[in-house]
Every structure is written in C-alpha cells, then in structure tokens.
Amino acid sequence: xxxxxxxxxxxxxxxxxxxxxxxxxxxxxxxxxxxxxxxxxxxxxxxxxxxxxxxxxxxxxxxxxxxxxxxxxxxxxxxxxxxxxxxxxxxxxxxxxxxxxxxxxxxxxxxxxxxxxxxxxxxxxxxxxxxxxxxxxxxxxxxxxxxxxxxxxxxxxxxxxxxxxxxxxxxxxxxxxxxxxxxxxxxxxxxxxx
Amino acid sequence: xxxxxxxxxxxxxxxxxxxxxxxxxxxxxxxxxxxxxxxxxxxxxxxxxxxxxxxxxxxxxxxxxxxxxxxxxxxxxxxxxxxxxxxxxxxxxxxxxxxxxxxxxxxxxxxxxxxxxxxxxxxxxxxxxxxxxxxxxxxxxxxxxxxxxxxxxxxxxxxxxxxxxxxxxxxxxxxxxxxxxxxxxxxxxxxx
Numbered sequence: 517x518x519x520x521x522x523x524x525x526x527x528x529x530x531x532x533x534x535x536x537x538x539x540x541x542x543x544x545x546x547x548x549x550x551x552x553x554x555x556x557x558x559x560x561x562x563x564x565x566x567x568x569x570x571x572x573x574x575x576x577x578x579x580x581x582x583x584x585x586x587x588x589x590x591x592x593x594x595x596x597x598x599x600x601x602x603x604x605x606x607x608x609x610x611x612x613x614x615x616x617x618x619x620x621x622x623x624x625x626x627x628x629x630x631x632x633x634x635x636x637x638x639x640x641x642x643x644x645x646x647x648x649x650x651x652x653x654x655x656x657x658x659x660x661x662x663x664x665x666x667x668x669x670x671x672x673x674x675x676x677x678x679x680x681x682x683x684x685x686x687x688x689x690x691x692x693x694x695x696x697x698x699x700x701x702x703x704x705x706x707x708x709x710x
Numbered sequence: 711x712x713x714x715x716x717x718x719x720x721x722x723x724x725x726x727x728x729x730x731x732x733x734x735x736x737x738x739x740x741x742x743x744x745x746x747x748x749x750x751x752x753x754x755x756x757x758x759x760x761x762x763x764x765x766x767x768x769x770x771x772x773x774x775x776x777x778x779x780x781x782x783x784x785x786x787x788x789x790x791x792x793x794x795x796x797x798x799x800x801x802x803x804x805x806x807x808x809x810x811x812x813x814x815x816x817x818x819x820x821x822x823x824x825x826x827x828x829x830x831x832x833x834x835x836x837x838x839x840x841x842x843x844x845x846x847x848x849x850x851x852x853x854x855x856x857x858x859x860x861x862x863x864x865x866x867x868x869x870x871x872x873x874x875x876x877x878x879x880x881x882x883x884x885x886x887x888x889x890x891x892x893x894x895x896x897x898x899x900x901x902x
Contacts, residue, residue: 518747518839522814523814523839524814524839524840524841525814525815525840525841525842528815578727578731582727582730582731582734584740585730585734585737585740586730586734586737586740588740588741589737589738589739589740591747594839595740595741596741682735682739683734683739683740683741684734684735684736684737684738684739684740685734685735687731687734687735688731688732688734688735690731691727691728691730691731691732691734692728692731694727695724695727695728698724
C-alpha cells in the first residue's frame with residue numbers, strides 16, 4: 517500500500533475526516549505539551565530568552581522533510597500526489613508581515629491560539645475570535661483585494677527549483693541549517709540563563 | 711521535561727538527522743520510485759477474475775444511468791476522436807495518460823479502436839495506483855457492433871428488447887438478424 521492513502525483510495529472521505537480529526541487532536545496535544553499554548557513562552561522568541569518555537573518548528577520541518585524524502589525514495593509515498601501550496605510572492609510577503617505583526621502583538625499564532633483557547637486561556641479565545649473576524653472581513657471585502665491576490669503567481673515553486681539544486685542536496689542543506697540553528701539557539705538561551 | 715537531562719537523546723536525534731540528511735545527497739530523486747510500480751500478481755489476478763474490463767452494453771448502461779464519478783477516456787488520436795467518440799468520452803492520448811489527474815474514487819473506463827491500446831493504458835493507470843480502472847475489451851468496434859447496431863432476434867427476449875432500447879437511446883439502429891453475422895464482423899476486426 518502506498519501513501520497518500522486518500523489519493524490512492526485506501527479510505528474514503530468519511531474515514532479521511534476521522535483521520536484528520538485524530539491527527540489534528542494529536543497536533544494540538546503536542547503543541548500544548550511543548551508549552552505552545554502560552555503567549556509568555558512564545559514571545560520569549562522575540563526577546564531571545566526562550567527559542568522553543570524556533571527549535572520546535574525546525575524539528576517539525578526536518579522530521580517531515582526527511583520522512584517525506586526517504587519514504588518517497590523507497591517508494592512508499594508518491595510525492596507527485598502530495599499537495600504543494602502555490603506561491604504568490606507579494607501577497608504572501610504581505611500576509612507574512614501581517615501574520616508576524618499579529619504574532620508579536622498577541623503572542624500567539626493561529627494554531628497556538630486554538631490550543632490556548634481550548635485550554636481555557638482568555639487571550640487565546642480573543643485571538644480566535646479576531647482570526648474568524650478577520651477571515652469574515654477579508655471574505656466580504658475580497659473584491660477589493662482580488663487584483664492584489666493574484667499578482668506575482670509562481671505556481672508550485674519549491675526550493676530545489678529556486679536554488680537549481682537536486683532535491684537531495686536541498687534536504688542536506690536544510691538539515692545542516694537546522695542543526696546549526698539548534699546549537700545557536702542553545703547558546704543564546706544559555707547566555708540569557710547565565 | 712524541565713530538569714531531566716535529555717542532551718544524550720537530543721545528540722542521538724541530531725546524529726540521525728545528520729545521517730539521513732547527508733545520505734539524501736547520494737540517494738537520487740525521491741520521485742524516481744514514484745513513477746508507478748506494478749504488482750504483477752495483483753494485476754494478473756484482476757485480469758483472471760475478468761474484473762479488468764467492461765462490455766460495451768455495460769458501459770452504455772452506465773452512461774445512460776448517469777452513474778456518478780465515471781470517466782470515459784478515449785486514448786486514440788485526436789483526428790479519430792473528432793470523427794467519432796463514445797458520448798461523454800474525453801480525449802487523453804496514451805502519451806499524456808501519465809500526467810492526467812484522476813480522483814481515487816473515480817471509475818475510469820478506457821477505450822481504443824480495437825482494445826489493445828486501452829488494455830495497455832489499463833496497466834499504466836493501475837501501475838500509477840488508480841484502483842477503479844476498466845477497459846472496453848474489443849474497443850470501439852464492440853461499441854459500434856453491440857450498442858450502435860446490435861443484432862436482435864426476430865422474437866426478442868426481454869433482455870434483447872432492453873439492448874435494443876439502449877441502442878436507440880444512443881441513436882443506434884438495432885437490426886433483426888442472427889448473432890452469427892456479428893461474429894463474422896468480429897473476425898474481420900483489425901488490431902488496435
């Protein structure tokens with residue numbers, strides 16, 4: 517049997533929803549366990565006192581990347597069937613800036629705000645309400661945004677394409693960057709703890 | 711987590727990541743193994759059970775019933791497709807088949823002129839992992855003989871009448887005659 521299981525018809529959309537629910541709950545639980553539901557911990561990033569988010573994100577990226585690469589290589593995963601989000605350079609830069617501003621102001625990102633809300637934190641609930649409000653406003657005002665929404669489309673644009681490197685070389689490069697980042701993060705945290 | 715010394719396991723994880731990351735440089739493309747794989751035994755069993763094809767009359771029923779998620783695919787040349795094709799069919803030539811996108815829940819019915827190319831296309835799509843693929847065994851000839859001009863006995867059984875009605879639905883002309891006549895026509899069939 518090969519993955520993605522849903523793409524190859526191993527289960528239908530009903531089962532896919534159940535699987536998504538289980539994976540989503542596990543994701544939330546892991547975020548909460550690593551302390552990501554706390555805005556205090558998250559804003560530690562910006563003061564360089566606690567770089568847990570950086571380490572967690574890079575761990576997740578490296579784990580998923582190595583898993584996808586090697587499972588694809590041994591033929592258990594068909595990477596051509598894995599959805600790659602398309603790139604729109606300017607709209608995504610603008611979106612990233614807004615996201616970053618919200619993250620710095622509120623201390624939580626969309627995923628962690630859901631975790632914070634689920635564990636009963638008031639700031640999490642306020643951010644979730646703000647997020648849905650923002651989605652609603654964007655939807656209602658979409659016709660004003662529509663032209664900007666479609667500029668600088670690059671389609672599915674990946675690092676191997678951008679860097680003109682083989683897939684495996686990019687995997688090695690990202691792994692190396694992550695390991696250096698882990699070491700640097702520990703060093704910075706150690707300096708602040710001392 | 712706090713207070714427990716996890717530096718040993720973290721170091722081990724870092725080493726595993728480094729080994730897998732460095733190995734990736736030499737491993738080649740991860741897509742190479744994703745070009746489709748053939749489970750010969752499974753495909754052979756499917757063929758043995760005759761679960762690999764549909765008859766023209768079955769296909770005609772599916773189309774008339776508007777059975778959901780059925781895609782009829784013509785793998786012949788564009789010129790042939792433009793001259794005549796089975797209603798609802800879409801044109802995807804053999805060399806584009808690997809790039810075509812189907813959903814896993816779709817039933818794909820392939821046909822060519824005589825059936826040979828469609829049978830090959832069936833193997834290709836099964837190798838790409840699509841679970842519900844069929845082909846029209848004797849191709850467009852079977853469609854023309856059995857749906858567009860079926861032979862109906864002078865005293866038709868209810869089944870024969872149903873086929874005649876199906877034929878008229880597609881604009882066919884059922885004719886009264888012996889089954890033998892179509893058998894001769896089948897012998898004259900060319901390759902694929």
